[in-house]
Structure formats: structure tokens, C-alpha cells
Amino acid sequence: xxxxxxxxxxxxxxxxxxxxxxxxxxxxxxxxxxxxxxxxxxxxxxxxxxxxxxxxxxxxxxxxxxxxxxxxxxxxxxxxxxxxxxxxxxxxxxxxxxxxxxxxxxxxxxxxxxxxxxxxxxxxxxxxxxxxxxxxxxxxxxxxxxxxxxxxxxxxxxxxxxxxxxxxxxxxxxxxxxxxxxxxxxxxxxxxxxxxxxxxxxxxxxxxxxxxxxxxxxxxxxxxxxxxxxxxxxxxxxxxxxxxxxxxxxxxxxxxxxxxxxxxxxxxxxxxxxxxxxxxxxxxxxxxxxxxxxxxxxxxxxxxxxxxxxxxxxxxxxxxxxxxxxxxxxxxxxxxxxxxxxxxxxxxxxxxxxxxxxxxxxxxxxxxxxxxxxxxxxxxxxxxxxxxxxxxxxxxxxxxxxxxxxxxxxxxxxxxxxxxxxxxxxxxxxxxxxxxxxxxxxxxxxxxxxxxxxxxxxxxxxxxxxxxxxxxxxxxxxxxxxxxxxxxxxxxxxxxxxxxxxxxxxxxxxxxxxxx
Amino acid sequence: xxxxxxxxxxxxxxxxxxxxxxxxxxxxxxxxxxxxxxxxxxxxxxxxxxxxxxxxxxxxxxxxxxxxxxxxxxxxxxxxxxxxxxxxxxxxxxxxxxxxxxxxxxxxxxxxxxxxxxxxxxxxxxxxxxxxxxxxxxxxxxxxxxxxxxxxxxxxxxxxxxxxxxxxxxxxxxxxxxxxxxxxxxxxxxxxxxxxxxxxxxxxxxxxxxxxxxxxxxxxxxxxxxxxxxxxxxxxxxxxxxxxxxxxxxxxxxxxxxxxxxxxxxxxxxxxxxxxxxxxxxxxxxxx
Numbered sequence: 001x002x003x004x005x006x007x008x009x010x011x012x013x014x015x016x017x018x019x020x021x022x023x024x025x026x027x028x029x030x031x032x033x034x035x036x037x038x039x040x041x042x043x044x045x046x047x048x049x050x051x052x053x054x055x056x057x058x059x060x061x062x063x064x065x066x067x068x069x070x071x072x073x074x075x076x077x078x079x080x081x082x083x084x085x086x087x088x089x090x091x092x093x094x095x096x097x098x099x100x101x102x103x104x105x106x107x108x109x110x111x112x113x114x115x116x117x118x119x120x121x122x123x124x125x126x127x128x129x130x131x132x133x134x135x136x137x138x139x140x141x142x143x144x145x146x147x148x149x150x151x152x153x154x155x156x157x158x159x160x161x162x163x164x165x166x167x168x169x170x171x172x173x174x175x176x177x178x179x180x181x182x183x184x185x186x187x188x189x190x191x192x193x194x195x196x197x198x199x200x201x202x203x204x205x206x207x208x209x210x211x212x213x214x215x216x217x218x219x220x221x222x223x224x225x226x227x228x229x230x231x232x233x234x235x236x237x238x239x240x241x242x243x244x245x246x247x248x249x250x251x252x253x254x255x256x257x258x259x260x261x262x263x264x265x266x267x268x269x270x271x272x273x274x275x276x277x278x279x280x281x282x283x284x285x286x287x288x289x290x291x292x293x294x295x296x297x298x299x300x301x302x303x304x305x306x307x308x309x310x311x312x313x314x315x316x317x318x319x320x321x322x323x324x325x326x327x328x329x330x331x332x333x334x335x336x337x338x339x340x341x342x343x344x345x346x347x348x349x350x351x352x353x354x355x356x357x358x359x360x361x362x363x364x365x366x367x368x369x370x371x372x373x374x375x376x377x378x379x380x381x382x383x384x385x386x387x388x389x390x391x392x393x394x395x396x397x398x399x400x401x402x403x404x405x406x407x408x409x410x411x412x413x414x415x416x417x418x419x420x421x422x423x424x425x426x427x428x429x430x431x432x433x434x435x436x437x438x439x440x441x442x443x444x445x446x447x448x449x450x451x452x453x454x455x456x457x458x459x460x461x462x463x464x465x466x467x468x469x470x471x472x473x474x475x476x477x478x479x480x481x482x483x484x485x486x487x488x489x490x491x492x493x494x495x496x497x498x499x500x501x502x503x504x505x506x507x508x509x510x511x512x513x514x515x516x
Numbered sequence: 517x518x519x520x521x522x523x524x525x526x527x528x529x530x531x532x533x534x535x536x537x538x539x540x541x542x543x544x545x546x547x548x549x550x551x552x553x554x555x556x557x558x559x560x561x562x563x564x565x566x567x568x569x570x571x572x573x574x575x576x577x578x579x580x581x582x583x584x585x586x587x588x589x590x591x592x593x594x595x596x597x598x599x600x601x602x603x604x605x606x607x608x609x610x611x612x613x614x615x616x617x618x619x620x621x622x623x624x625x626x627x628x629x630x631x632x633x634x635x636x637x638x639x640x641x642x643x644x645x646x647x648x649x650x651x652x653x654x655x656x657x658x659x660x661x662x663x664x665x666x667x668x669x670x671x672x673x674x675x676x677x678x679x680x681x682x683x684x685x686x687x688x689x690x691x692x693x694x695x696x697x698x699x700x701x702x703x704x705x706x707x708x709x710x711x712x713x714x715x716x717x718x719x720x721x722x723x724x725x726x727x728x729x730x731x732x733x734x735x736x737x738x739x740x741x742x743x744x745x746x747x748x749x750x751x752x753x754x755x756x757x758x759x760x761x762x763x764x765x766x767x768x769x770x771x772x773x774x775x776x777x778x779x780x781x782x783x784x785x786x787x788x789x790x791x792x793x794x795x796x797x798x799x800x801x802x803x804x
Contacts, residue, residue: 080688095683097676108676109687117667159687 008071010035010167010198011056011087016065018051025051026062027222033167038189038199040209040230043219044242044432045403049202052219053169057089058082069167088165090156092172098145103127105144106158130161135191149292150181157188167198174208178291179460179493186212204242204433206235207461218242243434250461251437253444255468255484258284262333262421262452263303268312270302273476276312280421280452285443287467287487288456291496295476296456297339300423303454304336305329317420330359335414339425339456341403345410348399352391353380355398356413363417387412388438404435411439415446422446425456440466460489474498523759525646529717531755532651533558533726536709537733538740538747539654539661540702545742546665547698548678548691552608553593554706555730556615557586561710563619566633566721567626575639575715579650583707589615590703598695612730620723632722640719641712648716650708657705662744674698706730728779735782739789750785757781 011033018026026048033039043049054060056067058076067074069085076082079089096105103123112122127140136154138147144155153173160168170189174182189199189212201213209216210230218226218241226241239247259282268276273295280286290296301307303314305326314322316332324332338344346355357365357376365375380394389408391401398406411427427443428436443466447453457463463470470487472480472495480495537554544551561582569578592611597604620630627633641648665671674694677684681691713729714721732754739753740746761777 078688079686083688089686091686095680095686097679097683099679100672100676104672109673109684109689111669111672113669116669117663118669118672120667 008035009033009068010037010070011200012068012071013052013056014066014068016052016055016062016067018048018055018060018062020051024222026055026065028065029219029222029224031217031224033198033200034215035198036193036196037214038193038201038212040201040203040213040216041219042204042206042209042216042238042242043225044204044434045430047219047242048222049219050171051222053089053171053200053202056082057087057169083163083165086164086166087169088160088163088167089169090153090160090171090173092175094152094156096144096152096155098143100144101140102138102142102144102147102155102158103140105155106130106140106162108159110163126162127158130158134161134195135188149176150178150184153177153181153185154188165197167200168192169200169202171202172204173201174203174205176292178497179489180497182208206238209238210235220244239433243432245434247433247437250465251440252465253440256283256285256447258282258468259450262317263454264313264315265303266313268299268302268314269310270307271298271310273299273302273473276473276476276478278454278471278478280454282420282452283447283450284468285447285453285455285466287463287470288454288473289460289463289470289492289496290456290458290473292458294473294496296473297425298476299473300336300425300454300456301338304334304338304423327362330417330419331362333420335359335417335419335422337411337414337422337424337427339429341406341410346398346406349397351395352384352389352398352401352409353377353394355409356380356383356394359413359417383409383412383416387415387442404431407431407439408435411442415442418449418451420451422451422453423456424453426458427455428457428459428462436462460492463487463492464489472496523756523763526762527752527755527759528647528651529755530758531751532648532654533709533713533717534729534733534736534754535654535748535751536650536657536705536712537702537730538736538751539657539744540705540709541733541737542740542742542744542747543661543665543674543698543705544695544702545737546671546678547674547695548681549593549597549695549699550604550608551593551699551702552605552731552734553590553611554608554702554709554733555726555728556608556612557589557703557706558710558713558730558733559612559615559619559724559726560589561586561707562714562725563622563710563721564707565711566638566714567622569639569715570627570633570635573639575641575711578639578715579641579708579711582711583704586707586710587700587703590699590706594696594699598692598699616724619721623721623723630723632720634720634722638719640715648712650712650716653708654712658744658748665744670694670697709733732778732782735786739785753785754778754781 009032013029013031016026016029029052031052041049051060055062058078058081074085103120106127107123112119112126124140131137136158138151138154144152173185177185193199203209213230216228216230216238217224218238220242228238261279261281263280265276265278276299288296298307302309305324309322313320316334319332321329321332342348353376357371357379360379361371365371365379377394384391384394387408389412390405398409401409414422427439431439443453455467464487468484470482470492471478472492474496482491537558541551541554564585565578565582568581569575593604593607596602596607623633624630641650665675673689677689677691677694684691713725736747736750736754739750757778761774765771765774
């Protein structure tokens with residue numbers, strides 16, 4: 001890359017180096033963001049994006065390097081300093097007060113006052129002005145806790161604008177949004193940059209970067225791996241820069257060959273889930289798409305036996321398991337990869353070996369009610385090798401594994417049951433591109449071995465790539481169902497947003513279709 | 517007639533210490549600090565007010581000293597829970613136990629008596645229209661606290677700190693500062709509550725004389741959802757219960773049974789509110 005011409009940048013980081021015990025998180029990183037552009041900062045987990053942004057925002061102090069804002073050298077010791085210099089960050093987990101109103105959240109700590117009291121009328125006016133100017137319509141009097149995620153994000157942005165932020169840093173802003181909300185967010189960001197503000201977008205989603213950004217800086221292993229102009233690059237080029245090798249993106253796997261129904265669910269209701277009918281056949285992956293909070297987690301939890309069933313009937317291989325306990329379900333042939341791998345899927349303080357033994361303790365590993373340590377270790381070594389889990393030893397605590405490796409551990413453990421039915425939620429959330437491919441290949445191989453898989457994912461590309469059939473849940477009901485070839489992103493996105501479904505048909509294969 | 521103006525007056529007198537302490541507790545609750553040390557702070561206020569009034573002859577200095585002493589005592593909670601990030605519940609219980617022992621010990625060393633210190637020349641608070649000035653102050657405090665919390669900049673920031681300290685911190689508001697402020701204010705209010713009890717409701721000091729009023733104030737905070745008006749209504753309920761207890765005693769019921777009235781009401785109130793909260797449907801996720 002040629003050095004950029006001398007000019008005033010909105011943000012100019014030079015030679016930022018940050019060491020943590022044992023790791024070099026940022027190694028002489030340069031990042032230059034022009035005024036009025038949308039600049040994407042990309043990289044896999046652990047590439048150093050978060051550290052770099054923490055340094056920029058005054059949350060961490062760099063060991064070396066300089067920061068210039070609008071050409072002026074600055075030294076931040078707290079986020080307040082960064083805010084005073086015109087930066088503002090929307091954190092991935094929102095920093096809002098749920099019980100306060102939108103207006104109160106926006107003006108908090110920068111309140112318009114009258115006689116020491118908060119001037120609430122002025123606060124509401126201010127919110128309306130900012131909202132009108134930037135197309136961020138939201139009711140100033142609404143309680144933030146009552147708002148959907150997309151609107152909460154608007155409140156975060158309004159908060160920064162109220163404080164006069166000229167450069168907005170957004171950390172993984174679309175992780176929690178529907179495709180429609182994400183589109184609307186990018187509309188807002190474009191209107192902000194058109195009015196002279198600058199946006200730094202920290203993300204790992206290639207599609208958004210390609211559609212929404214002007215330039216891209218890619219980090220890998222703490223160093224800048226590439227600086228790209230978005231209009232001159234491709235998803236493959238960015239992905240290769242992120243991983244250091246060529247990756248095949250968004251592969252759509254060949255469909256499976258469904259056999260007999262393994263799971264049958266009829267008239268199923270539980271908390272926030274209403275009257276769901278579905279079936280999953282042997283040799284088939286059924287994808288469940290939906291925006292977070294539309295019942296898919298609760299549905300799967302209820303199917304796994306973690307949540308009481310209000311109505312309906314569930315059969316597994318013909319046996320009624322509607323009211324069976326989680327243990328009974330597992331013994332009858334169900335395995336489950338929960339969404340929250342830290343709190344539900346694994347025990348972070350327990351060793352890798354113990355985590356891999358969980359669930360297997362009541363079947364293959366148990367000898368007269370005891371768990372022979374040698375068997376546990378051997379089992380762990382087998383799975384570590386088979387699923388390529390990177391761990392120093394099988395005795396280190398699971399919390400020492402990276403997100404991707406922990407997920408491989410969890411999926412490996414559940415696949416090893418060879419259960420006829422696998423329930424899997426968000427198999428690749430927060431997992432690097434390289435590990436994603438591995439996990440997808442494992443799931444496809446599992447299906448091809450004749451197992452049934454119910455897959456819940458917020459990533460449409462994942463659903464499209466893996467699922468043989470797709471159901472869309474909206475407000476706890478099956479809003480639409482599509483065959484693999486019909487399930488393009490636009491159709492799914494509309495259905496997820498609750499748009500009236502276009503003609504949907506019953507795509508379920510017959511119960512006894514011959515294996516081909 | 518059972519419900520008459522006498523009963524109401526007696527209820528309002530019983531109300532004052534509970535109300536003052538509960539307002540302090542409500543401020544802490546809003547700042548995200550669960551303060552169950554109200555009882556101990558109040559008891560410190562009782563002793564300090566009596567001792568100061570006795571030695572200076574001025575009940576007003578007694579009130580002032582009680583507020584200062586209880587505020588100083590509240591620093592145990594502030595330093596322990598906010599600065600050192602200890603468990604506020606453990607600290608609060610320790611403060612309550614320590615206050616009983618400490619005031620009994622001081623009673624013996626300072627006054628040379630055990631159980632109760634009582635002297636006709638001990639100056640109590642004057643009554644204006646049947647109430648001490650502290651009673652009027654407590655009613656005004658409800659209005660001030662309500663305005664402070666709902667409209668004042670300090671109150672808005674305090675509520676934010678209590679709800680999401682991280683979010684407040686990212687906006688440059690120091691949660692620790694606001695939590696210290698709330699705890700110290702609760703100390704002052706508990707000190708006033710103690711002075712009211714020892715120089716207003718009666719004029720004496722007796723070991724453990726708060727007799728659970730601080731705990732009742734904790735319940736009033738929960739029952740009133742930490743809102744000043746809610747706390748007032750809850751505290752009034754307990755004041756009525758206490759007054760009704762005295763009245764029932766006059767009707768020949770044994771004292772042990774009538775003394776239990778406020779505690780029975782507390783238990784009932786706790787049961788009803790928690791039952792109601794359990795039944796309330798959990799909010800679902802984002803509704804698009």
C-alpha cells in the first residue's frame with residue numbers, strides 16, 4: 001500500500017502497540033480514517049480489533065504509538081476524554097438504562113437544566129431535532145426497556161450525537177438486528193456521513209462491509225493485513241486477508257436425502273411459542289430462522305426438555321417424549337448444542353476432559369456407576385483429535401479455550417453421541433471464518449450419516465448453506481416454510497420481519513421416501 | 517370508635533422513625549446498594565442523640581450529633597460495599613449486630629447503667645402541634661426526595677447509576693460517587709430517625725431500642741418500590757399497625773401479642789408483594 005497523502009484525518013492511529021501478558025494484541029498498527037467516510041475495521045476474533053478500539057477510546061493505554069484526532073495529537077486516559085474530543089462509541093452490548101425514557105437516556109450526564117432540575121421539555125425537543133435531522137425516528141417518551149433492539153441502537157446513536165460526536169465507532173452493530181433493521185442502520189450511517197460525520201465500523205460480516213463501507217482495514221494477529229478500497233475489492237480478498245489463506249465463503253451444501261421422520265412436533269406451545277408443527281427427518285437438516293427473541297430458543301429449549309410444554313405433542317422415533325425429562329430425551333436419542341456455550345453448554349472451570357465427558361458419563365464412560373479416569377482421558381483425547389480442538393492439554397480448564405475451540409468441543413461432544421436427533425443453536429456465533437467451515441462440514445457429515453438435525457441460527461447464510469428446509473419463526477409461530485432452493489436472503493429476511501408470507505407450501509418429504 | 521384521631525396521631529408518631537430510615541434506604545436502593553444496615557445506623561443515632569443531649573443539655577445538638585454519628589457509621593457500608601466491593605448484605609447485618617453491642621457497651625461505660633438510661637432532666641425534642649419538628653421534616657423529606665429523584669439532575673444520574681453502573685461510567689458519571697452520596701444521606705436520615713425515637717417518641721435510651729424498626733424500614737423500601745411516595749404509604753401501614761397494637765393492648769390483649777402487630781403486618785406485606793411479583797408474567801424479548 002502506498003502511504004496516504006498528508007492530510008487531516010478524522011482519526012489517525014500510528015504505530016499502536018499494545019502488549020498483554022503473553023500476547024502482543026496490537027503490533028505497530030496504523031489506522032487512518034478520512035472525514036466523512038464509513039471505514040470498516042475487520043478481523044477475526046483475537047485479531048486485535050477490540051484492543052485497538054479500546055486504545056482509541058481511552059479504555060486502554062497503548063505501549064507505543066500516537067493518536068491524532070482531526071490532526072491534533074491527543075492522549076486519552078478515559079472514555080470521557082475521547083468523548084470530549086468528538087469520538088463516540090456504540091458498544092456491542094448496549095449501555096442503556098432500561099427503566100429510563102429515551103429522552104432521559106439521550107441527555108444523561110449532559111442534561112439541559114432549569115434551576116438544577118432536568119429540563120424535560122428541552123430534552124424531548126433535542127431528541128426530536130436530532131432524530132428528524134438524521135432519520136432516527138424514535139419516541140422520546142418511550143421507556144427504553146420497551147423498545148426493540150433496532151430502536152435501542154438508535155437511542156445509542158442519538159446519545160452520541162447529543163454529545164456532539166463527530167466520529168462514531170460502532171462495534172458489531174448488526175449482530176442483533178434483522179436484515180431490514182440492518183439496512184435501515186446503514187441508511188442512517190450514510191446520512192450521517194453525508195452530513196460530514198465519520199463512521200468506524202467494527203465488524204466481521206463481509207456482506208455489510210461490501211455494501212456499506214468506503215474503505216476497509218483488515219487486522220490479522222495484531223497487525224494490519226490489508227488496507228482496501230471497498231469498491232475495488234471482493235469478499236474473497238477480504239476473507240483471505242482476515243484468515244491468511246483462501247476461504248470458500250457462503251458455500252451452499254448439496255441437499256441431503258431425507259428418510260423417516262425422527263422428530264415430530266404437533267400443536268406445540270410453550271412460553272412465547274404458539275402452535276408449532278414441524279418434523280425433522282433422518283438425513284435432513286431443518287433450519288429455523290428468526291430474529292432473536294421470536295421463540296426459537298424457547299422452542300429448542302423445550303424440545304431439549306429444559307422448559308415445560310404448555311400444549312402439543314412431541315415424538316422422537318415414534319416414542320412420545322412430550323413430558324420426558326432432559327435425561328430421558330437424551331437416552332432416547334437426542335443431543336443438544338445450546339446457544340450459550342459458556343453458561344449452558346460447558347462448565348468453564350472444569351477441564352476439557354471433564355467437559356467432553358459430560359453426557360457421556362451416563363452411557364459409554366460409566367463402569368458400575370464410576371467414571372474411570374483413564375476412560376475419561378482416552379475419550380477426551382479421541383474427541384480432541386477427531387474434531388481438531390486446540391487445547392494445551394485435556395486438563396486445562398475449558399475457559400482457557402478460544403470461542404471457536406470451545407464451540408468445537410461442545411459440538412464434538414454432542415456429535416459423539418451419534419444420537420438420531422441433534423438440536424443445534426447458533427453453531428458458529430462469534431466463531432472465526434476458518435472454524436466456521438470446519439463446523440459446517442461436521443454438521444453436513446453428521447446429516448449424511450443419516451442423522452436428523454434441527455438447526456437454529458441467526459445467520460441467514462448459514463441457514464441457506466446447510467438447511468434442506470427452512471422454517472421462519474415470527475412472534476413464536478411458524479410464519480413461513482421454504483424448500484432449500486426458495487430460501488433466498490430476501491425472502492427469509494421479509495418473513496423474519498413479519499411481512500405477510502408469500503405462498504408457502506408444505507415441503508415436508510413423505511415419511512417413507514426411498515433413499516436415493 | 518376504633519379508627520379515631522387519637523389512633524391516627526399515634527400512628528403518625530410511630531411513622532416518623534420508620535419513614536426517615538426508609539427514605540434513606542430508598543435512596544440507596546435507587547443507587548443500586550441494598551442497605552439493610554438501617555437498623556444499626558438508627559440505633560447509633562438513638563444513643564448519640566441521648567448522650568449528646570444529656571451532656572450538652574440541648575436536644576438539637578443531640579439531633580445534629582445523631583445525624584453525624586450515623587453518617588460516619590454508614591461509611592462502613594460505603595467503604596466496604598462500594599470501594600472494597602464487599603457484600604452489602606453481610607456488611608449490613610454486621611453493622612446491625614455491631615451497633616447493638618457497641619451502644620450497650622457505651623451505655624455501661626458512659627452512663628454506668630445496664631439496660632436503660634432514663635433521667636427526668638434528659639431534654640427531649642419539643643412538640644409543635646403534637647409532633648416533633650423531625651416529624652414535619654420527615655414529611656417534607658418525602659416531597660424533597662420525590663422531586664430529587666424524578667426531576668433533579670442528581671436524581672436522574674443516581675437512578676442511572678443504580679440501574680446500569682457500566683453505562684453511567686461510560687458517560688463519565690462515577691457510580692461510586694453517587695453511591696457514597698446515597699449511603700451517607702441514608703446515614704443522616706437514619707441518625708434523625710434514631711433521634712426521633714430516643715428524644716421524640718420517648719426520652720430515654722434502652723438497649724436495642726430500635727426493636728426491628730430498621731428492618732421494617734427495609735421492608736417499606738421493598739414494598740414501596742423505593743419510590744418516596746410508595747415508601748410513605750408502606751411506612752404509614754406499619755405506623756398504623758404499631759398504633760393499633762397499643763390500642764389492642766388497651767382492650768386487654770396480652771402485650772406480647774399486640775407488640776407483634778407491626779411484624780405480622782410486615783410478614784403479610786412481604787408475602788403479598790412477593791406473591792404478586794411471582795405471578796406477574798415475565799417480559800418477553802424484543803417485540804418487533
